[in-house]
Amino acid sequence: MAKILGIDTSNYTTSVAVVKDGEILYDARKLLNVEQGQRGLRQSDALFQHVKNLPDLLNSPFTKGIDAVCVSTRPRPVEGSYMPVFKAGESIASSIAYTSGVPIYKTSHQEGHLEGACRSINFSYKEFIAVHMSGGTTEILKVSKDNDYSVEIIGGTKDISIGQFIDRIGVAMGLSFPAGKDIDELAIKPCDTNLRIPSKVDGFYFNFSGQETLGLKYIEEGYNKEEIAKAVMICISKTLEKVFNNLLKTNELPILLVGGVASSIFLKCYFKEKYKDIIFFSDNKYASDNAAGCAFIGLEKYKR
Template sequence: MNSRYILGIDTSNYKTSVAIIDTECNILCDLRRFLTVKEGEKGLRQSDALFQHIRNLPELLEEAMSDNNYHIGAISFSSKPRPVKNSYMPVFFAGESYARSLAAVLSIPSFAFSHQEGHIEAIKAFSKHSNKKELLACHFSGGTCEMLSVKSKHTGYDIDIIGGSKDISFGQVIDRTGVQLGMSFPAGEEMDRLALASDEISSFLTPIKVKEGWLNLSGIDTQIKRLTINMDIQQAQPVIKELFEKVADAMTKMIFQCAEKTGITDVIMAGGVTSSLFIRDKIVKKLAENHIDAAFGQADLAQDNAIGTAILGGKIYGNETR
């Protein structure tokens, strides 16, 4: 019986995700389902998100196993937001409870990682930096805005925060703007399409100040909220483009400053905000011109998924079964 398959589970604030890989990191199954947010709302309470994960997981697991006779050898799951003591968020209990229960019934090992480690690994594993032991990582998502110093270890990563936002995240600014304009939450993909399609750009927003890799985003959040409150989407499109310009400029400054203070020039771009095609186009050339070797990876792997978590577990399982 071939048991060289690893099941990955991730239950974040945005998505229920299930993946199956083999020990060679080939992706055999990648299923994701957005959590449902009521129209006009900007997110979910943890209790509501947890309930949706509990409802989604059986359906996704049934779908993952329906067409193929995978003999799962190990289960890997996200148990908390970050790989530090006291990192906690109730939504991850859904994935953990399913993973540990399935592992116990099947008498196979289970491996716990953080959501952040999964984000990093999903990009790193398929990038030019796959064998690097030390690098920088940008984790820019709906709820996180952090610059990280990352060192590989046997069971994931040692991670230190060396920059980021002191208040809200890039993703929150983008999502809040989109919801105010009548878009569904999360609004990042639609906002990105509008920024790319706009032939005009406004000049209303103040540049985001960055100092030693740190910034505040509540100022630009307040600015754009006031600007767009009486606009429809078409009227707001040049402002959306300017917002994405300002975000891209701020990201570039954060990376430059953190590379300068650490001496590390290899960078992983992780988290849903880094899947923005507008932002990628704006910063990749600037980074290369300044000798920063940034790996973006596939846009869908930058978003919430269970692939990175599965790969991390697969590395341990592969070593144990050799």
């Protein structure tokens, strides 16, 4: 009955989780503070906030008596992948492992997303396509899992991510960062509008910087927030739909949507009946940044 501590320190969330066998005993997260009007944080500021947040999140009876620690130490499972923010989690995880006399396992933020998403909906496919959509990442991945994840980028954005597109438009409209939830809520409101932002797709790749420019132009022209939010989410939906259609021409693998954008109510409604039993969304709670995926990866490594 192994008890594993997971830690993830991403660009905008400090996360700690504890799992015991197949159950999540503890799941604590704290969003990093971004000042109103800003579109993100410098790595140094984010790292400082993680260092402040981690002691509070780790101060729980559930984090005592652990058998191992698993921590995300880099964004992606490839050589050279690096961001300073992950040093906060790696440092404290190493200290906990040393003082507790337990093993430490290292993984990537992306693998944590994949594991958390798979566990959240009992998604047991060993080979699949993952669409990782978050504040700084939009990648189409061919994934296989034996003991560990093997991840190959086969598509994605050529410029800004879906999350950046949403956040930049949202902040320009006066919304708080990150703006995903507010944009989503505005987009699902009844709104009779023909305002559109065209989508551009080339195979499994696409762009959003030109779409951002058009969205900012609509703001300057005085269109209301509901119209612009709906135009943004329709643009994203149409882009993904074209990519999905292209994917299904060349393979029959299921498609799993992970990352914070995968919690969008608008996207789920848009795709609800279009690709039944082909496209799967992570459970909302584990679409966004979390440490449960890291903890489950640690559990699997511990059992080997």
